[in-house]
Amino acid sequence: MSFSSPPEEALDSLVAVLDTVRSGGARTRPELGHRLGLGRTVVTQRVAQLLSSRLLAEDSYALSTGGRPARVLRFRAEAGNVVAVELGATSMAVGISDLSGELLDSVEESADVSAGPEAVLGRVETLIDGLLSCRSRRERQVWGVGVGLPGPVSYSSGIPIAPPIMPGWDGYPVRRRFAERYEAPTWVDNEVNLMALGERRVGLAKDERDAVFIKIGTGVGAGLLSAGRLHRGAQGAAGDVGHVSVVDDAAVVCRCGNFGCLEAVAGGAALGRLATDAAKDGSSEFLANRMAENGVDELSALDLAEAAAHGDRFAVEAFGRTGRYIGGMLATLVNFYNPSLIIIGGGVANVGDLLLASIRQTVYSRSLPLATRDLRIARSALGDKAGLYGAALAAIDELFSRQHLPQWIGDGSPAGHPEIADDATAA
Ligand SMILES: [Zn+2]
Structure with a gap:
């Protein structure tokens, strides 16, 4: 393949042309030229190379006004x-x-x-x-x-x-x-x-440059989008918020070996333990019945969520407290990092509205007004x-x-x- 511009520039424009068609930013050669500020010859050459590589395809449409049919480019996702x-x-x-x-x-x-x-x-x-x-x-x-x-x-x-x-x-x-x-x-x-x-490319964060995805599952973690890109940090450990210290209590031992971690009080495993203890020590009649009915000696975060949905006071309070722990951590992130969107996902996040409500309330009340002025907090669009x-x-x-x-x-x-x-x- 020969290029009339220097090889480096030719590769830059090749990637740009492909990206723009791939993301739906342009469908015709004139649109590409306009969008990317490239001359007609360059666009024609790059498109030709992408057509011959079978990464792009070209469809023709007859125009109702007659004249030459319009030629429309599309990315060959099936390639x-x-x-x-x-x-x-x-x-x-x-x-x-x-x-x-x-x-x-x-x-x-x-x-x-x-x-x-x-x-x-x-x-x-x-x-x-x-x-x-x-x-x-x-x-x-x-x-x-x-x-x-x-x-x-x-x-x-x-x-x-x-x-x-x-x-x-x-x-x-x-x-x-x-x-x-x-x-x-x-x-x-x-x-x-x-x-x-995933949320950035095909989900809720499509139009957001600064967003946080917080997963509340067995463990707790966050993914950070900054200026439209993933922020991985110097070693790839950015967003490991499950192990920030939220309670000063040596009795709250985390599986990481430390104590007082967010995950150790708000993760799915912690909520399951809470439900199990409440069933055994009589703090929750609903959970005690659940344990007896199912003939098990361990309950899960899902059981706790069902107890809350039935108005069980212990479970409602537990989700309120969990939401305050997570919300408190998120408020710190919001003040520090000023995202426009917080997406909440993971198994525990899907179990009911109570937790989300408590997280929302805590974030909005504990973050700076300027940081929360346009802040949205929403459940993951892509789910599991x-x-x-x-x-x-x-x-x-x-x-x-x-x-x-x-x-x-x-x-x-x-x-x-x-x-x-x-x-x-x-x-
Ligand atoms: Zn930990």
Whole structure:
């Protein structure tokens, strides 16, 4: 492929043209030129290269006024597939997406991440293989893999670093494992970062540049969007808010080994313990009955939510208190960081309105008026699929980035080139 402009500039404009069509920013050559400030010849050349690479396609429409038919460009989302993986503390989900990030198929099941990487990733691979075997032969070629893990991840190496709830995972080469098995470039990130990315690209944060995604599940974590991009921090640990200290009580022991952490009082595991204790010590008749009816000796956050929905005083107070803990932490973030949107997701966030109401009230009453003037607090639009969308989109964005697209576009596909992800930098 020959370029009339210098190679670096030609690659810049190639990526820009593809991005603009891909994001719906322009559909015709004149629109591209106008939008990107590029001359007609440059636009024509870049579009020609993208058409011959089969990343763009061209459809013709006859105009009602006669004359030459209009030619409309579209991104060929069907050109390839990516694999998305999301691991939570107690669940796993895998999916296959097209290149627009649309999930074509997905499956999820409960899991225990503390069983270690061999057992957990072995099961993940079985689920992926199952999904792939249902696709056509061409669709079984994997262009990329995106993986979310429930702990801190070094984004550049794709390796989890001292994750507090994942024994056996510290330093495990997650990227290498998927890259070798599927012969495709693989990117690994913290699952909450990926949920934030999913909301940014196809969910509630589409038009927001500064937003926080807070996941309240078994654990608690946050993904930060700053100036439209994920803020991962120097080591990829940004947003690990589950382990900020909220109570000065040595009796509140967290699974990270510290005490008084937010997660240890407001996470799903903590709420389940609260429900269990209340059933046993007579603080809640509803929960005591629930335990007896179900013949179990442990209750979950879900039981506590049902008790609250029935007006059980203990449960209502527990959710009010939990909301104040989480809201207090979020108020600190709001004052510090001034997002325009807080998205609340995760299993516990979906159990009722009581928790959300308490979080809202605390954030608005404890943040600076200027910081909350246009602040929205809303429940995740993507629900339990946020992490899968984010994992797929993370891989797709990397594949089409200025850094990586030139590495594979000459071959027509990144499938079979796992080394593309080796020099990942925190984008
Ligand atoms: Zn902790």
